[in-house]
Amino acid sequence: METLRIDGNTRLLVMTGAGVSAESGIPTFRGSDGLWENHPVEQVASPEGFHADPALVWRFYSQRRTGARPCVPNPGHLAIAEWEQMLGDRFLLATQNVDGLHRLAGNQRLVELHGNLFTTRCTRCERPPFEDRLAYPEGTVPLCGQCGGRLRPNIVWFGEPLDSRDLLQVGDFLRRDDTRLVFMAVGTSGAVWPAAGFVDTARKSGGETWLVNAEPAENTGRFHHFIQGRSGEVLPKLVTFE
Ligand SMILES: NC(=O)c1ccc[n+]([C@@H]2O[C@H](COP(=O)([O-])OP(=O)(O)OC[C@H]3O[C@@H](n4cnc5c(N)ncnc54)[C@H](O)[C@@H]3O)[C@@H](O)[C@H]2O)c1
Ligand SMILES: [Zn+2]
Known part of the structure; x- marks a missing residue:
């Protein structure tokens, strides 16, 4: 070599x-078939996907957190x-x-x-991203303790700069x-x-x-x-x- x-x-x-x-x-994304439970990953890792179904997106990232935590x-x-x-x-x-x-x-x-899988940020207020290793219960979308806005994973999604x-x-x-x-x-x-x-x-x-x-x-x-x-x-x- x-x-x-x-x-x-x-x-x-x-x-x-x-x-x-x-x-x-x-696992890599493209290394597998690029799908997560039959959803293209772009759907659960994009602003449009989050807008359409934030609970689904949080379920995806909660699974990612659970999977990555022991690694x-x-x-x-x-x-x-x-x-x-x-x-x-x-x-x-x-x-x-x-x-x-x-x-x-x-x-x-x-x-x-x-970005980072183990940080979360608010979609509404200026609060800086914070450490968050939680996997949220299925069907839930966590809310900001400071302004009540929706929280989102601190990840740069497809289509975001x-x-x-x-x-x-x-x-x-x-x-x-x-x-x-x-x-x-x-x-x-x-x-x-x-x-x-x-x-x-x-x-x-x-x-x-x-x-x-x-x-x-x-x-x-x-x-x-x-x-x-x-x-x-x-x-x-x-x-x-x-
Ligand atoms: N670990 C993570 O944090 C993680 C995992 C999956 C996806 N993502 C996100 O999805 C995006 C996917 O893009 P990407 O290009 O990074 O990944 P990708 O899945 O598109 O490509 C991964 C590449 O790594 C190669 N590979 C697989 N196993 C390898 C090994 N053991 N040694 C060397 N090479 C190996 C594959 O041949 C493939 O070309 C990333 O930008 C990332 O943000 C992150
Ligand atoms: Zn807030």
Whole structure:
């Protein structure tokens, strides 16, 4: 297997998708049939879906919470956490995952592009998102204790924009010109924008690009290096520091 050499003049941006958590027991969306109890996931993970049937959406996310709660980081997460230890501010992790496993593994230089499964926010008032690990009883929609408005999962749904501060942080890191750039995407199908476009921004900044995925992704051809395999097996052996 090829190895990625990182020296004191290299910065590393890692971008992860659902595949990284598959070996922790959290299923990917497209890896299965893209359906949840016969509903396309877009229906239970979109503003339109929430508007049409908020109790159904809460049932979906309550199940996700129950499923993800006992899961722990796998060797892939742990390798990425170690890279942050080695690199400090020459490291940034942008994840599309909402399961919180990267933080559990120890990553702190972390941008959660799609939100977090274990936080909730109000659809009406300005109260900041708060930690919430509850699975709500079927048929219920939790209400805000401060304004009575409907609560919703703190997730960026299909059709919703990403937080511009998050995108700025990733963009700034990609465009920094103080060090050699390496961009690595792991466990992501390359179908979800704008994260799928980071590889192009990285190349424009002169970056070297790596993809680690169980199967070829939609944008495999955009990467200089593609390693096909499971992230929990590949990542612990991938990087050598010099
Ligand atoms: N764990 C989570 O938080 C979670 C899980 C499912 C979906 N989601 C959400 O749904 C969206 C789905 O998009 P996505 O592109 O991240 O996921 P995806 O489901 O579209 O693609 C996952 C990719 O990972 C690959 N993969 C599967 N197992 C792997 C492994 N062990 N090692 C390496 N690669 C593996 C698959 O081949 C696939 O290409 C995400 O943006 C995310 O917000 C999150
Ligand atoms: Zn409120």
